[in-house]
Amino acid sequence: VGWWDHVAPAAKDPINGVTEAFLADPSPFKINLGVGAYRDDKGRPVVLQCVREAEAKIAGSEFLESISASVSTKMVEESVKLVYGKDSDVVKEGRSAGVQALSGTGACRLFAEFQRRFHPESHIYFPDPTWSKYVCSSSFGFLQVLVQFFQVVKCLSDNEIDVQISIFSVIEVQSCVLYSHHNIWRDAQIPERTYHYYDPDSKSLDFAALMDDIKNAPDSSFFLFHPSAHNPTGVDPTEEQWREISYQFKVKGHFPFFDMAYQGFASGDLDKDAQAIRIFLEDEHLIGCAQSYAKSMGLYGHRVGCLSILCVDSKQAAAIRSQIQQIARAMYGSPPVHGILLVETILSDPNLKSLWIDEVKIMADRIQRKRTTLRQNLEKLGSSLNWEHITNQVDRLAKEFHIYMTQDGRISMAGVTTGNVNYLANAIHEVTR
Numbered sequence: 001v002g003w004w005d006h007v008a009p010a011a012k013d014p015i016n017g018v019t020e021a022f023l024a025d026p027s028p029f030k031i032n033l034g035v036g037a038y039r040d041d042k043g044r045p046v047v048l049q050c051v052r053e054a055e056a057k058i059a060g061s062e063f064l065e066s067i068s069a070s071v072s073t074k075m076v077e078e079s080v081k082l083v084y085g086k087d088s089d090v091v092k093e094g095r096s097a098g099v100q101a102l103s104g105t106g107a108c109r110l111f112a113e114f115q116r117r118f119h120p121e122s123h124i125y126f127p128d129p130t131w132s133k134y135v136c137s138s139s140f141g142f143l144q145v146l147v148q149f150f151q152v153v154k155c156l157s158d159n160e161i162d163v164q165i166s167i168f169s170v171i172e173v174q175s176c177v178l179y180s181h182h183n184i185w186r187d188a189q190i191p192e193r194t195y196h197y198y199d200p201d202s203k204s205l206d207f208a209a210l211m212d213d214i215k216n217a218p219d220s221s222f223f224l225f226h227p228s229a230h231n232p233t234g235v236d237p238t239e240e241q242w243r244e245i246s247y248q249f250k251v252k253g254h255f256p257f258f259d260m261a262y263q264g265f266a267s268g269d270l271d272k273d274a275q276a277i278r279i280f281l282e283d284e285h286l287i288g289c290a291q292s293y294a295k296s297m298g299l300y301g302h303r304v305g306c307l308s309i310l311c312v313d314s315k316q317a318a319a320i321r322s323q324i325q326q327i328a329r330a331m332y333g334s335p336p337v338h339g340i341l342l343v344e345t346i347l348s349d350p351n352l353k354s355l356w357i358d359e360v361k362i363m364a365d366r367i368q369r370k371r372t373t374l375r376q377n378l379e380k381l382g383s384s385l386n387w388e389h390i391t392n393q394v395d396r397l398a399k400e401f402h403i404y405m406t407q408d409g410r411i412s413m414a415g416v417t418t419g420n421v422n423y424l425a426n427a428i429h430e431v432t433r
């Protein structure tokens with residue numbers, strides 16, 4: 001009695017909240033743009049053909065014993081080739097300490113814990129905004145939200161700002177994020193900072209401010225980057241900008257950590273989406289990378305990912321790997337084996353791998369096409385998007401048009417289909433006029 005009386009309900013995950021609202025809406029026109037999961041052009045979930053074939057291949061072959069963290073080296077070997085390039089020196093020289101992780105979130109969590117053990121004094125810098133945008137803690141959540149809000153609504157009158165603040169204070173209570181970069185590193189007790197990333201005025205990368213933040217951070221700071229398909233803005237640095245960032249990282253001795261949640265989804269090409277990482281490799285940085293197969297193989301629920309950290313030589317890699325494995329064992333023992341076997345089978349069978357590469361391209365192309373059609377439809381309607389009233393717009397889209405998305409206005413393009421793109425364009429145009 002009385003043991004848990006002080007425990008209040010935790011804040012809701014905004015994405016789950018969006019899904020709940022979507023499911024409860026009886027409208028036949030409803031659209032869910034909240035969940036970042038791939039859908040086909042009829043809005044249905046997809047199991048990739050390469051996954052179906054890999055499942056057939058491994059059926060019956062699986063020992064229902066949990067493999068210890070060190071056994072599935074094949075999946076890790078193939079994953080590091082994907083991200084660093086199969087002919088890269090780090091791969092040839094065995095200089096990467098890689099372990100399988102519980103999808104991208106788990107890989108980030110393992111790294112944050114590793115950082116706490118071996119560099120507890122250093123800060124981690126996140127892009128502003130990052131996955132997920134709205135972060136709260138009881139003490140400064142409201143402020144943080146307000147900062148975001150001011151960036152979005154700079155040019156409103158005082159009166160209008162009051163109205164918006166009240167909307168945002170509701171968001172603070174209702175839609176704090178349960179898992180996100182901020183929360184993951186905060187749980188590891190790593191002090192966090194943000195660096196400038198998105199400029200709402202130009203709706204593009206605030207490159208000058210980003211470079212200033214890199215220069216002004218204490219030497220040897222940790223920085224998290226999204227190597228492609230930045231969540232939630234979709235804005236990525238150009239090749240030239242990555243080169244400048246990499247150069248400045250050399251000057252400052254910063255550590256780059258790449259959270260690769262969508263390899264292949266930005267361009268349809270796995271190597272192209274790893275371009276930022278390859279540029280850092282050329283400059284001989286030691287980097288860390290979290291990889292997720294949730295999106296690129298559609299294995300969301302299987303929770304398959306990889307954490308890799310580059311080292312000076314294979315001996316250091318072995319030491320670091322053993323440390324990460326020890327952290328993982330204390331957290332969850334070992335990861336579930338089925339998804340790992342699927343990824344391992346697809347990546348190490350040339351036919352399945354080339355089928356997968358084709359399927360990644362098909363998914364990326366479909367999303368690109370819908371993005372173009374949506375834009376064309378909006379242009380035809382004479383829309384010039386007005387992001388200043390984004391909260392109102394998101395609310396109106398849900399209430400009047402049965403279209404659901406997270407409060408930061410991020411829409412998952414995978415939820416857009418041939419069947420709903422006209423309806424969506426009309427609705428967006430209506431609320432942004």
Ligand code: PMP
Pocket residue numbers: 036102103104105106131226231259261292293294300305
């Ligand atoms: N990083 C980023 C940038 C993400 O957008 C996501 C999920 N949307 C993740 C990590 C985590 O993905 P998962 O744990 O499902 O692999």
